[in-house]
Amino acid sequence: MNRIDREGRFIEPNPIADDGDDIHFCSTCAFGSACLPAGVDKTALRELHVLVEHIGPYRAGAQIFRQGERFGAIYAVRGGVVKTCVTDNEGREQVLGFHLPGEVIGLNAIHPERYPCDAVALDTVYVCRFSFAALTTLAAKIPDVQRTLFRLLSADIGKATALAGDHTADERMAAFLLDLSRRYAERGFSSHRYRLVMPRGDIANHLRLASETVSRVLRRFCDRQWIRVDGRELEILDSAQLRTIGQALLPE
C-alpha cells in the first residue's frame, strides 16, 4: 500500500473515507457507530442518511465555515485534513486542532449559535454536512443518535482540556505525534507512518510553541532515533519512548 520513490520519500494515497452506499455510512464516519449496529430500523437510518449533504472538494486554504458565521450544521471530514482556528481581536491566530477523515467539527458552535472558529482545508477536503436542526429532531427519535452526539460533544471537551495543561515542548510534541498516530490508526490508516499535512507554523501554534522550537524538537527526536522525518512525511520508529515522554498529556 505504501511505496517509496527513488528519493526515498513515501508515496501514500491521500487518506479519504469511502463514500458509503444508500444505507450505510462512510465506514470511518463518527456517526457510523450510531447506525451500523443492528436494531436501528431502516426508515430512521434512511432519514439520517438523507439529511447528509456531501460537499467538496475544497482546495487547500478554502474555508468550510468562518468564525462568526451563524451556526446551522456540523460537519464530518470525509477526506483530507481540516484545521480549526480562532483569530482574536488583535489579529493573532490560535490553531484549535487538526481534523482527520471521520472526525466531526463545528460542535463548539452550538452554544454561541455562531461558529467560534474558522475551518480551513489543509489539502483537498471533502466533508459531510449535517443540518443540526434536523439532527436534533432525529436525536429525539433515535436514542443512539442522541447518545452519539452527547459522546462526540463530551469527547471534544476532553480533547480541548488535554492541551490546556502545563507541559514542556518535548511532551507536547510527543503527545501530538502519538495522538495523530492513534487517530490515523482508528480510521484504518497506517499508525507509524503518515503525512504532517499542516505547516510547521500551524503545529507550533497549536502546541503553543514557536515554529523554530518545533524544528528543534523534531530534530532532537530524530537524533534519538525515535522518529524519521523527511519534510512533511513522518515515521514513528520508537513509539514506546515517545509514550514515556508524552503520556502525561494522553488519555490513560
Next chain:
Amino acid sequence: MNRIDREGRFIEPNPIADDGDDIHFCSTCAFGSACLPAGVDKTALRELHVLVEHIGPYRAGAQIFRQGERFGAIYAVRGGVVKTCVTDNEGREQVLGFHLPGEVIGLNAIHPERYPCDAVALDTVYVCRFSFAALTTLAAKIPDVQRTLFRLLSADIGKATALAGDHTADERMAAFLLDLSRRYAERGFSSHRYRLVMPRGDIANHLRLASETVSRVLRRFCDRQWIRVDGRELEILDSAQLRTIGQALLPE
C-alpha cells in the same frame, strides 16, 4: 448586602442558590432556562424535578466525584465553589476549573464513561445530582432539555479552549478575574467584589503559572489601582483596564 468589619474585610454571605419549590428550579440553575419558560407541560417539568437529588453539605476538601469513577450523573453546583482537577500518572495535578453556584460539572465524563477528573469542594458545597440515564430519556421527550444539554456541552468546549491559548501571565490573570466577575454577576451576585475561595496555588495551577507569579501579578494589578486585594477578598476597581489586557482570552 455587603458589610465591612472593623478590620476592613468584606463580609458577604456565602453564595448559595435558592432551593426552588416543588415546581420551579433553583433560580440560578443552568437547567432553569430549560423549564421555567411557559409552554413546557407541568408533567414533564415535574418529571425533571423528580429526578434531581439534592446532596450536601460537603465540607472543604470533600470530593463530589473522583477521577476514574464510573460515570452515572452530572451535578449542578447549588452552593459553594467546586474545583475540578486531574492527576496524571506522574502525580502532577492540573486544575481544570472552578465552578460556581448554578454551573454544571461532570459533562466531560459522558464519553469516557468515567469521570476524567476529581470534583472537590473548596468550601461548604451543596449540589444537585441528575442521573444522566434519566436525563437522556427526558431529553428525548422534551426538546428544551435536549437543547439545554447540547448547549451546556458545547459551552464547555469553548471554556476549555479559552485557556489553551498562548498568553502572558497578566493576560491570563486579568481574564480569570473578569471571567469570575461575569459568572458571579450572571448568577445575581456582586460582579465587582467577590471572594477568591481557592488558594493561590490552585489559581496558579489552573492558569499554568507558579503561585509566586500569581502573587506578583496581583501585586502589579494592585499597584496600578486596577484591583484591591485583601487576602482572598477581591475588589475590581478598573474593569476596563483589565479588559484591555485580558480580552484576547475572553469570549467576544
Next chain:
DNA sequence: CGGCGGCTTGAAGGACGTCAAGATTAGTGG
C-alpha cells in the same frame, strides 16, 4: 504564645521565544 500552612518578595537559572541568516522545497511560467 508558638507552630504551621498559605502567601509574599527577592535573586538566580532555565526553557522557550525572538531575531537573523541560510538551506530546502514548492510553485510558476517560460
Next chain:
DNA sequence: CCACTAATCTTGACGTCCTTCAAGCCGCCG
C-alpha cells in the same frame, strides 16, 4: 523540462518571561 521566485523550514546566537529556590511574613488555631 528547467529556471526563477517565494514560501517554508532549519540552525545558531541572544534575550526574556517565568520558574525555581530560598527566606521572611502573615493569619489562624491549638
